[in-house]
Amino acid sequence: MLDWKWVRENPELAETSLQKRGFDTGLLQELLELDQKRRAIQQEADVLKQKKNEVSRAIGQLKQEGKDITEIQKEVQGISTRIKEIDSQLKAISSEWTEKLLWLPNLPHFSVPLGKDEGDNQEVKRWREPTQFDFDPLPHWDLGEGLDIIDFQRGVKIASSRFAVLKGAGAKLERALISFMLDVHLEKHGYWEVFPPFLVNAETMTGTGQLPKFKDELYCCQDDLYLIPTAEVPVTNLHAGEILLEEELPLRYVAYSACFRREAGSHGRDVRGLIRQHQFNKVELVKITHPERSYEELEFLLLDAEEILQLLNLPYRVVILCTGDLGFSAAKTYDIEVWLPSEGRYREISSCSNFETFQARRANIRFRKGSGKPEFVHTLNGSGLAVGRTLVAVLENYQQADGTVVVPEVLRPYMGGMEIITPQFEVK
């Protein structure tokens, strides 16, 4: 949610800023008009209410003095009726305005490069060169099936397309990656671990910006509950409606969760393999910071996520998303992309964003400076990392000519000392 006072005072700036995203500014105009109407109606209502309150107080006085109140009572009855009419108008226009405001995206930070789509994203860093092979590297789905550690067919059978089953060393590798990532962020980077609910209510989904606009991307359950598309949602909303102390900022959380996405708009993309699943695991970093320090915290967050890939010795690059490719709620986003030999290109494995006050306003997360008025915090998050895609990257980058896969050294303690994944065929 944008700072509406600022928008009202700077409508042209808001408009050009939204245009940079390629966002149609018709909605902004509608909101500005509604806002004007709303204020006019509220002023009318407030004057009448003031009158009503004065008269009501006078009635109380007169009654105590034992005087007759029938005349004055009749007079104020008319006012009350009128107030009810205006109030219902006000309520209608206010809720229309509030609902529409939730559809307006965040404004890009000034440092975000101008651009139309992902083709205009700018590479800002590259770590190690793409892995070289003296044989033709296989895609992870062939490796996974050859080693019998990924079962795509049975995933589809028991659920639907875009579901897979990890087996044996594959399941263990997934679990090892989760534990490894959590431990690095806990022990080395000083985050605090939380294990959140995977189902949340509509209010929580609205707080981080998934609702109302992206309802089609979510799995809805009964009882007004939704499956989370990322741990960002429950973790950021932990402090919804709260007033934090300035001294306790920044709050830094790391959370493992399964993530559930309908992928409604991506038919035909990444249909093979584990890259785009309806359910996947992710270790998420979330920071709640002082507004003055959020951008330096974003840089550190990015480094924390990058370090996982460095420890795994996987080649990657970092890009900054241009205005046209920026997500709905973000003011600035870095994507980390890992090298995938089978595709011969880098693929997104982490997205690190600063949302400034956009989510804090929706979820009403504030902090208090001394005894001053509460102010909105800045919220940030980033994948640290997407586990399924990391597993893909490990399989593809660590594969050998015979179809076996070397276990990265840092993961061996989590794999019972296993050094090479070889075919197991426990269950056929």
Next chain:
RNA sequence: GGAGGGGUGUCCGAAUUGGCAAGGAGCCGGUCUUGAAAACCGGUGAAACCGCAAGGUGGUGCGGGUUCGAAUCCCGCCCCCUCCGCCA
């Protein structure tokens, strides 16, 4: 799921025969002090909204209703606690 109790600010907590939401803690300023603490004095302390301002609206878990006027009365819902039932 059933029965009972509860939900008031940053925190504690009063007011429920309808009539401006007590009091305290905290916080800020001051007096005193070498400094601090304590004490005392004053201020502040209820989201949010409207207004250039003065000020106003609003505000007692949420949403409605009755009334000139609702924390208080009525209806619906949510959450917490205790007990019962069920359950990993």
